[in-house]
Amino acid sequence: MALYVQKYGGTSVGTIERIEAVADKLKTFHEQGHQLVVAVSAMSGETNRLISLAKGISDSPSPREMDVLVSTGEQVTIALLAMALDKRGIHARSFTGWQVGIKTDNAFMKARIEDIETSKMREVLDAGGICIVAGFQGIDGDNNITTLGRGGSDTTGVALAAALKADECQIYTDVDGVYTTDPRVVPAARRMDKVTFEEMLEMASLGSKVLQIRSVEFAGKYKVPLRVLSSFKEGNGTLITTEETSSVENPVISGIAFNRDEAKVTVKGVPDVPGVASRILVPVSAANIEVDMIIQNVSDDGSTDFTFTVHRNDYKKALKILSELATELNAKSVSGTDDICKVSMVGVGMRSHAGVASKMFETLANESVNILAITTSEIKISVVIEEKYLELAVRALHTAFGLDAEVTEEQ
Amino acid sequence: MALYVQKYGGTSVGTIERIEAVADKLKTFHEQGHQLVVAVSAMSGETNRLISLAKGISDSPSPREMDVLVSTGEQVTIALLAMALDKRGIHARSFTGWQVGIKTDNAFMKARIEDIETSKMREVLDAGGICIVAGFQGIDGDNNITTLGRGGSDTTGVALAAALKADECQIYTDVDGVYTTDPRVVPAARRMDKVTFEEMLEMASLGSKVLQIRSVEFAGKYKVPLRVLSSFKEGNGTLITTEETSSVENPVISGIAFNRDEAKVTVKGVPDVPGVASRILVPVSAANIEVDMIIQNVSDDGSTDFTFTVHRNDYKKALKILSELATELNAKSVSGTDDICKVSMVGVGMRSHAGVASKMFETLANESVNILAITTSEIKISVVIEEKYLELAVRALHTAFGLDAEVTEEQ
Numbered sequence: 085m086a087l088y089v090q091k092y093g094g095t096s097v098g099t100i101e102r103i104e105a106v107a108d109k110l111k112t113f114h115e116q117g118h119q120l121v122v123a124v125s126a127m128s129g130e131t132n133r134l135i136s137l138a139k140g141i142s143d144s145p146s147p148r149e150m151d152v153l154v155s156t157g158e159q160v161t162i163a164l165l166a167m168a169l170d171k172r173g174i175h176a177r178s179f180t181g182w183q184v185g186i187k188t189d190n191a192f193m194k195a196r197i198e199d200i201e202t203s204k205m206r207e208v209l210d211a212g213g214i215c216i217v218a219g220f221q222g223i224d225g226d227n228n229i230t231t232l233g234r235g236g237s238d239t240t241g242v243a244l245a246a247a248l249k250a251d252e253c254q255i256y257t258d259v260d261g262v263y264t265t266d267p268r269v270v271p272a273a274r275r276m277d278k279v280t281f282e283e284m285l286e287m288a289s290l291g292s293k294v295l296q297i298r299s300v301e302f303a304g305k306y307k308v309p310l311r312v313l314s315s316f317k318e319g320n321g322t323l324i325t326t327e328e329t330s331s332v333e334n335p336v337i338s339g340i341a342f343n344r345d346e347a348k349v350t351v352k353g354v355p356d357v358p359g360v361a362s363r364i365l366v367p368v369s370a371a372n373i374e375v376d377m378i379i380q381n382v383s384d385d386g387s388t389d390f391t392f393t394v395h396r397n398d399y400k401k402a403l404k405i406l407s408e409l410a411t412e413l414n415a416k417s418v419s420g421t422d423d424i425c426k427v428s429m430v431g432v433g434m435r436s437h438a439g440v441a442s443k444m445f446e447t448l449a450n451e452s453v454n455i456l457a458i459t460t461s462e463i464k465i466s467v468v469i470e471e472k473y474l475e476l477a478v479r480a481l482h483t484a485f486g487l488d489a490e491v492t493e494e495q
Numbered sequence: 496m497a498l499y500v501q502k503y504g505g506t507s508v509g510t511i512e513r514i515e516a517v518a519d520k521l522k523t524f525h526e527q528g529h530q531l532v533v534a535v536s537a538m539s540g541e542t543n544r545l546i547s548l549a550k551g552i553s554d555s556p557s558p559r560e561m562d563v564l565v566s567t568g569e570q571v572t573i574a575l576l577a578m579a580l581d582k583r584g585i586h587a588r589s590f591t592g593w594q595v596g597i598k599t600d601n602a603f604m605k606a607r608i609e610d611i612e613t614s615k616m617r618e619v620l621d622a623g624g625i626c627i628v629a630g631f632q633g634i635d636g637d638n639n640i641t642t643l644g645r646g647g648s649d650t651t652g653v654a655l656a657a658a659l660k661a662d663e664c665q666i667y668t669d670v671d672g673v674y675t676t677d678p679r680v681v682p683a684a685r686r687m688d689k690v691t692f693e694e695m696l697e698m699a700s701l702g703s704k705v706l707q708i709r710s711v712e713f714a715g716k717y718k719v720p721l722r723v724l725s726s727f728k729e730g731n732g733t734l735i736t737t738e739e740t741s742s743v744e745n746p747v748i749s750g751i752a753f754n755r756d757e758a759k760v761t762v763k764g765v766p767d768v769p770g771v772a773s774r775i776l777v778p779v780s781a782a783n784i785e786v787d788m789i790i791q792n793v794s795d796d797g798s799t800d801f802t803f804t805v806h807r808n809d810y811k812k813a814l815k816i817l818s819e820l821a822t823e824l825n826a827k828s829v830s831g832t833d834d835i836c837k838v839s840m841v842g843v844g845m846r847s848h849a850g851v852a853s854k855m856f857e858t859l860a861n862e863s864v865n866i867l868a869i870t871t872s873e874i875k876i877s878v879v880i881e882e883k884y885l886e887l888a889v890r891a892l893h894t895a896f897g898l899d900a901e902v903t904e905e906q
Contacts, residue, residue, distance in 0.1 A: 100551040137575060140511035145578040152589050153574035156567035163564035164548060167556040178563050182593065183638055227594055 086251040087119040087209070091219065091241030094128035095258050096315035097161050103127075106256075106315065107168035110214060114174055119209045121248060123219040123241040124165060126157025147192035151221070151231045155181065158218035158237070166216045175213035179204065181221035181229070186240070188222035188230045195222060195230035197239065200247035217244060238299035246306035253303060253310050254321075255295060260314035261322035262287065262294055264487040265340040270479050272488035276322050276338060281310075283338045284324045286430040286464045300324065336433035336440055337485040340478055343426045346376070347399035348456065348468060349392055349406055353416025356388040363413060364390055367405050373398040377426070377466065379457045387416070391457055393468060396422050424456060425474045428466040429481065441465050447484040453477050497662040498530040498620070502630065502652030505539035506669050507726035508572050517667075517726065518579035521625060525585055530620045532659060534630040534652040535576060537568025558603035562632070562642045566592065569629035569648070577627045586624035590615065592632035592640070597651070599633035599641045606633060606641035608650065611658035628655060649710035657717035664714065664721050665732075666706060671725035672733035673698065673705055675898040676751040681890050683899035687733050687749065692721075694749045695735045697841040697875045711735065747844035747851055748896040751889055754837045757787070758810035759867065759879060760803055760817055764827025767799040774824060775801055778816050784809040788837070788877065790868045798827070802868055804879060807833050835867060836885045839877040840892065852876050858895040864888050 090110075097103050113120055134154050138145040145153075162178035169176035185201030205215045219237025222230050232239050238255055245253035260275065262284065267273040279287070281304035285297060294312055303310040303324065313321030354360050361380065368375060377393045394402050399422040406418045434440050444465055448455060453476065457468040469477055482488055501521075508514050524531055545565050549556040556564075573589035580587035596612030616626045630648025633641050643650050649666055656664035671686060673695065678684040690698070692715030696708060705723055714721040714735065724732030765771050772791065779786060788804040805813050810833040817829045845851050855876055859866060864887065868879040880888055893899055 100548065104552065134571065137511065137571070138578060141515065141575055141578045142582045146581045149574040149577045149581065149589055152577075152591070153571055156570045159567045159570075160545065160548070160564060163560040164552055166560045166563075167549060167552045170557045170560065171553045178560055180563070180640075183640075229591075229594075 085117040085119070087121070087248060088113065088252055088254055089121045089123065089241050089245035089248065089250045090254045090256060091123040091237055092125065092256045092315060093237065093258070094125040094131070096256050097124055097165065098128035100164070102315075103161070103164050103168050107165060107172055109315075110169060111172050111174060114214060121205055121209070121215040121217060121244055121250070122165070123217045123237055123244055124158060124161045125219050125237040126154075127161055130157040130160065148228060151192050151195075151229045155218070155221040155229050155231055158220055162216045162218045169214055169216075175208070175211060176216055177208045177213055178216045178218075180218045182223040182227070184215075184217050186217075186222035186243070188224055188232070190224035190226065190228065190230065192228075192230055194233040195224065197222060197232070197243045200243055202247050205244075205248065232298075236296070236298075238296040239302055242299045242303045242306070242308055242310065245308045246302070250308070253308050255299075255310065255312050256315040257294065257312060258315065259294055259312070260317050260319050261312050262324070262339070264338070265478055265482055266342070269342070269475050270340075270482045270488075272479075272482065274487060274489040275319075277320070278323050278325055278327070279338055280432050281324055281326060282463055283430050283432055286428070286461070287339055287341045295324075336437045337429050337431040337487065338433070339430050340481055340485075340487070341428045341430060342474060342478055343376075344471060344474065345396040346393050346424050346426050346468065346471075347396045347402075347420060347422035348424050349394065349399070349402050349418070349420040351390045351406055351410070351413065351415045351418050353387045354390055354413050356386055360388075360413070361390065364406070364409070365392070367409060368392075368394075368402055371401060371405055373402050373405075377457060377459045377468065379459060393424070393426065393457075423471045424468050425471040426466055426468055427474065427477050427481070428464050429485070430464050432463050434463050434465070443484065444481060447480050448477055451476055451480050453480075496528040496530070498532070498659060499524065499663055499665055500532045500534065500652050500656035500659065500661045501665045501667060502534040502648055503536065503667045503726060504648065504669070505536040505542070507667050508535055508576065509539035511575070513726075514572070514575050514579050517576060518583055520726075521580060522583050522585060525625060532616055532620070532626040532628060532655055532661070533576070534628045534648055534655055535569060535572045536630050536648040537565075538572055541568040541571065559639060562603050562606075562640045566629070566632040566640050566642055569631055573627045573629045580625055580627075586619070586622060587627055588619045588624055589627045589629075591629045593634040593638070595626075595628050597628075597633035597654070599635055599643070601635035601637065601639065601641065603639075603641055605644040606635065608633060608643065608654045611654055613658050616655075616659065643709075647707070647709075649707040650713055653710045653714045653717070653719050653721065656719045656721075657713070661719070664719050666710075666721065666723050667726040668705065668723060669726065670705055670723070671728050671730045672723050673735070674750070676889055676893055677753070680753075680886050681751075681893045681899075683890075683893065685898060685900040686730075688731070689734045689736055689738070690749055691843050692735055692737060693874055694841050694843055697839070697872070698750055698752050706735075747848045748840050748842040748898065749844070750841050751892055751896075751898070752839045752841060753885060753889055754787075755882060755885065756807040757804050757835050757837050757879065757882075758807045758813075758831060758833035759835050760805065760810070760813050760829070760831040762801045762817055762821070762824065762826045762829050764798045765801055765824050767797055771799075771824070772801065775817070775820070776803070778820060779803075779805075779813055782812060782816060784813050784816075788868060788870050788879065790870060804835070804837065804868075834882045835879050836882040837877055837879050838885065838888050838892070839875050840896070841875050843874050845874050845876070854895065855892060858891050859888055862887055862891050864891075 166176040166178040187199040188195035219240040263273045310324040453473045577587040577589040598610040599606035630651040674684045721735040864884040
């Protein structure tokens with residue numbers, strides 16, 4: 085018998101039929117003798133409906149009132165799921181954020197959880213019941229309703245698991261686990277049984293949108309075993325854990341993440357003097373443009389080339405800002421391109437293995453893929469390439485690093 | 496400067512445009528220097544939408560969870576209205592039932608208010624702000640969300656006014672006041688400037704659906720001056736008050752209420768012995784049929800006739816029950832009709848005026864309207880007549896008792 089915190093997202097509870105299916109699932113776990121605390125999102129589409137009501141009144145609605153408004157979405161789901169369990173003869177009790185006692189700071193629309201009361205949930209669990217908790221919401225010290233920001237229901241699940249010292253936090257979603265790369269790009273992509281928190285963080289920040297980054301950080305910090313599973317398909321999903329599996333059974337590289345929609349701006353021939361990087365980037369971030377990779381190479385003649393990547397939507401704005409700044413910066417030229425992408429190899433095994441980078445570059449060279457920029461971290465190597473090579477590059481790397489599923493294995 | 500509690504119903508806040516219109520109205524009152532606490536309903540249609548979600552899961556959903564579910568309707572409205580005021584530069588704060596501290600008993604779906612905290616609202620009012628309170632909801636002693644039952648937002652308004660000792664509780668609705676009778680039936684019907692609580696109660700229970708009966712009872716009990724006004728039309732509405740206006744300026748009769756959809760069942764020739772009334776009515780109420788008027792006349796030969804009225808929807812069921820019981824009751828016959836209606840004259844002036852009944856019967860006789868049954872209370876006389884005479888009877892009585900608007904008066 086275990087205590088599981090399960091989280092079901094918006095599509096998993098998107099209709100009455102799906103809510104009934106979740107109730108069936110919970111009934112099975114309950115009959116197996118497990119204790120269950122369930123965090124749920126708003127029914128899919130509901131949060132957007134509420135936001136559009138607010139936008140009908142104001143472009144910049146009061147954040148406090150936004151939280152009062154959108155928190156109703158999860159409140160609807162908890163009531164409906166509790167009813168569905170009740171119909172199945174299972175004692176269930178719904179809890180809003182304030183009812184369970186999810187204390188947050190007072191940053192409306194992006195609050196952080198500070199503390200969770202467990203006594204009320206324990207009462208229900210001890211009486212053989214299931215707790216249904218509204219995800220994404222809490223209250224601040226002044227009894228104001230707060231929300232954790234979009235996708236925050238994952239964080240609620242992890243925080244509940246940490247507070248209750250649950251055996252596992254299980255995130256039910258519409259994919260059946262974390263894959264070595266996007267199966268739509270590489271049909272041979274393999275579901276990972278296990279992945280470390282660090283790897284998951286690198287994967288998440290690189291566009292594997294299976295889990296919210298904050299919830300992974302949170303789970304890592306509190307060492308909550310986190311499992312991603314499908315609401316619609318049987319299977320063990322992927323366990324995200326602190327344990328690094330031994331390198332014998334595990335490959336050096338865990339997965340390959342990629343980001344389309346990248347653009348690159350290069351400032352050529354700026355004087356290589358202290359402060360030049362900030363003189364380039366301060367105006368960019370002042371324009372609310374988020375900068376991803378930053379690459380600067382030394383050069384011989386006292387000048388250097390400076391490259392950074394931004395989201396493709398911000399490309400024209402960034403290029404304009406830098407072009408206007410070129411003279412002031414004494415730059416030779418400002419150029420850029422918006423048909424690039426980023427491919428990243430992620431794996432904790434990389435730490436102890438030299439040669440990952442060279443093997444990566446060699447693989448790409450064999451396919452005649454030109455590398456436009458490189459950055460590295462302890463467990464990640466990212467390259468910028470032309471977007472048209474994305475699929476080719478990811479498939480080649482996936483095969484070269486032994487990530488392809490064996491043909492005999494059932495997928 | 497006065498403290499007003501205002502209540503806006505579902506149609507008054509049914510769309511973003513109407514919420515903006517309410518905000519404009521509140522801005523005007525606020526600029527006049529009044530303090531405002533505003534209770535609101537769910538946007539029209541929203542409560543039904545939520546109920547139908549629940550019905551999709553269960554025919555008899557858990558009452559506790561129903562309250563968690565439907566209370567979100569008002570929570571959406573308070574947030575949107577607070578945003579609309581915020582946009583107009585007015586400090587506004589929304590409060591759910593639990594945030595303001597509306598304590599109720601634990602009768603889910605039909606809770607009664609026991610206590611209201613005023614400190615949080617006072618803080619906002621003292622800071623020059625407007626309080627926006629979710630109607631219809633509260634919390635019980637165990638922090639469960641409760642609702643007051645449908646239409647309960649009026650009661651919230653009155654209870655807030657009582658707790659805050661407000662100068663007036665103003666109920667904004669889609670009619671501009673209480674009329675001497677239904678203007679659709681009698682075009683000459685007149686809006687009353689004032690009406691007593693007792694009269695209003697008799698009017699409300701007889702089908703003038705302007706206000707919920709419980710809110711009128713509540714206002715009467717706590718002597719909260721209650722005003723009914725239109726959200727859409729300027730005007731002073733109707734003040735419901737404890738003061739009886741002097742009979743010199745006020746007619747004996749305040750208004751004429753009526754109910755269509757009535758049906759009548761008569762059990763003829765039952766033995767006139769103790770217990771016969773209950774033997775007739777117990778099986779009827781056991782079948783969840785609500786009985787309205789009950790009329791029994793003595794008779795000479797030791798047997799009596801027993802008549803009662805029910806809603807037309809329950810007519811067939813009631814007739815069937817009584818027909819099956821006829822032998823057991825030693826009744827001569829059981830008969831009934833479902834094409835009747837009830838017309839009632841209401842007025843506190845009636846107490847001190849003999850002759851109201853005879854004038855009423857005379858007026859109906861002059862129009863050849865046959866009276867099928869009569870009941871009276873201290874401030875009301877009700878008659879049952881054939882439904883086809885309804886309009887004729889109400890118009891004749893309205894004129895005979897001097898209720899018609901003067902022709903010169905602008906309506």
